[in-house]
Amino acid sequence: MYDLNRSDEPQSIALGLDYAAPADVRSEFGATLNAITPNVLITPALVGLNILVFLVMILNGVHPFQPTTDSLLQWGADYGPRTVGDGEWWRLAKSMFVHVGLIHLAFNMFVLWQGGFFIERLLGNAGFLIVYMVSGIAGGLASVAWHPYVVSAGASGAIFGLYGALLGYLIASRNSIPAEVLSPLTRSAMVFVGFNLVYGILQAGIDVADHIGGLVAGFACGLILAVPLTVEPAPRRAVRNAAVLLGAGFLMAGAAVKLPRPVDFMAELKSFGLVESKTLTAYRADLQQARIRKLSDEQVADLIEKNVLPDWAAERRKLAALKGLPPQAQGLIASVLKYMDAREQGWSLVARGLRAHDANAIKAGGAKELQAGNLAHAIGNHSANPKP
Secondary structure, eight states: OOEOOOSSSSOOOOOOOOOOOOOHHHHHHHHHHHHHHHOOOOHHHHHHHHHHHHHHHHHOOOOSSSSOHHHHHHOOBBHHHIISOOOOOOHHHGGGOOOOOHHHHHHHHHHHHHHHHHHHHHHHHHHHHHHHHHHHHHHHHHHHOOOOOOEEEESSHHHHHHHHHHHHHHHHHHGGOOHHHHHHHHHHHHHHHHHHHHHHHHSSBBBBHHHHHHHHHHHHHHHHHHHOOSSHHHHHHHHHHHHHHHHHHHHHHHHHHHSOOOHHHHHHHHHHHHHHHHHHHHHHHHHHHHHHHOOOOOHHHHHHHHHHHHHHHHHHHHHHOOOOOOOHHHHHHHHHHHHHHHHHHHHHHHHHHHHTTTTHHHHHHHHHHHHHHHHHHHHHHHSSSOOO
């Protein structure tokens, strides 16, 4: 899974059948897997679906390298206030097929293609799809639980789940896999998982919660889905696939119910932006109307108190009531409230000065307006250049 603050793609060591086992053992083991799962169907289908979704996004105007937050949310990215707060649980599944640019897509599809064919033969077509979806959804749940205000998307959690399932399978079926095959396979899978987890922890902006959630879910699935590698394991696979589906569905539904409902912080900021634009327009219109119609000071004060201050004060109370935000969001809200206070004080002083014919109050109101403008400029610079 990819979040919008990350600055680079993790590296990986892809896993395939080209491991350091004797050629005859490798050939025999590969023949057994081919007999158990004759056709690999899900891996190319998933790669194709991910690419198709990306192409459709691009054709609909999404930037191929730097998509906006709004466009990712429109296409189903995972975001706590929407996924959990608004009950849009479908985002947990759809976000697995939404990628943050071409590089992100290419990296994930490369890893899925390299390891997917082997893991699918090991788990079976249905088992592979179940692990992919369960791991991706579990990773999404872990992501919104750990940092609900991060907008994230991508197949990373599902792919980590596949490698976790491989590890679980190898551990549970170690007695039925030749030692010459088991050791290099286990080593390769552990190198992939270990390297990418460490890299994700050290590299700022990578959604480690999604990776770990997918990995743990996949590992548990692999332990359950492991069956002896015989030519006809289909009946056992069907029963275990059903057990994983039912168990995972029950556990994830329970986890979803327990998650706190975060506030849609970005929606609140958009609402504030609309109120700000409307209120500033109303204030300028009142002043223009006063000049054109030559209104009295008292009439202008009435217009300010009727058309400007009520909506502004209501929006300020709404923002001040937001609780449980992450530190960066809390800091931004505090700055916005400070700006709103300066605006409100300036307009109130101007209205009071007009009504009382007090030039000093009008002058003080103008000073507050200037202060509010400086605060707005500072907030704009902070938003345009966020800290990583």
